[in-house]
Amino acid sequence: MKTWEINRAGYRVTDYWAKASGLKGGDLAIVAFEAVKEFNWISDYEIVKFDLAKPDIMFRVWDLMDCTPFRGKEKKTTSHYFRGIVSGFISKLADKRIVFIETKCIAKGDPYCEFRTERTL
Template sequence: MKTVKSLDIGHTVKLADGQPVGIFITYKPEALQMLGVLKETLEHIAESELPVVHLLTSLPSPGQILCGYVIVDAAGKEDKIKQLIRKIKKLEYVEDVEVYYPSKSGMLTATPFDVLKVSGMRGMVWVKPMFKAFIRTFQEMVGTGGSAIIYNMGYIIGKEAFHEHMKIAGSDKREALEVSRNFFKASGLGSVEFRHIDVKKGKAIVRVYNSFECELFPNIGRPASQFIRGIVAGWISALLEKEVETRETKCLAKGDPFCEYVIRAVDNSASF
């Protein structure tokens, strides 16, 4: 079985026997074209004998400032933090340095970032409990029609996203599918595999592994995907330039190892 690689983007750090301290470094725009910028910064940290427990850098953009956030374990070496900051501030490509200390409980929860972006677009993070509460509360309040509304929300989002991805892909539809697949994965919704696409016949089979949505409903014995099923259907609809129907034939929620969707254009006479 393939190992699932996960990325924890949280900034909350608590060390059993340590003291996490966050160092937020703002680099000048020209640092992007300079060699050894990160190397020199980390060398100063290593010389201070402060173990790095977390390292995060912003996506570089030419002409814009660069940001780096380093969390070190300063247990028993608190005095070295101020010395380190002075050294880093002296580097020619550094514009500013901020320090974040843990609370009395020893947990570092502060984040230096005011806005979260994904590939230049404003974003937000929904952790599993939040998404689960949203989906279940919505379905309970709206009733049986709730699932249809969630599906249609996904469908519209999928179509709009595909049109944006077409711009990125230079109007190449196959490339736009790849962009959609990569953005979907990067957003934490799961991993997509396009098993079969027949544009002429208006049919497609798509699999989603590690579905964020369907993991909310383990072992309920029936397909549970609405939102993600809608997104995938929206992609294929935009690809075919036709409205589509979608049926989930396999689902994590009923014990299958992945979710699978069979999609066809509504004006196509072929049956599922």
């Protein structure tokens, strides 16, 4: 699966969840994190910063499915699938193209995976 397809998956699910829940912005982001927790993609999460206007967003997730198989074995971050879905989802919420980077990763030995906005396009 190509990166843009992963990003697009996150982008497309935003409208569905917004319509189904009646929520938007940060409230819809919480619904998304709770959903991925229920899917067992993560065990928990923490939203550290969430400002869609700038955008300035940082969050942490524990036991991310992308990275758990590589726990403590890699020198680089390993989440591309989850990062792509989140980038698409948040891009749709903010109505601008947002790219996230993974700054901490359990695959590198960090206690959690951490993502932050890198840039907007």
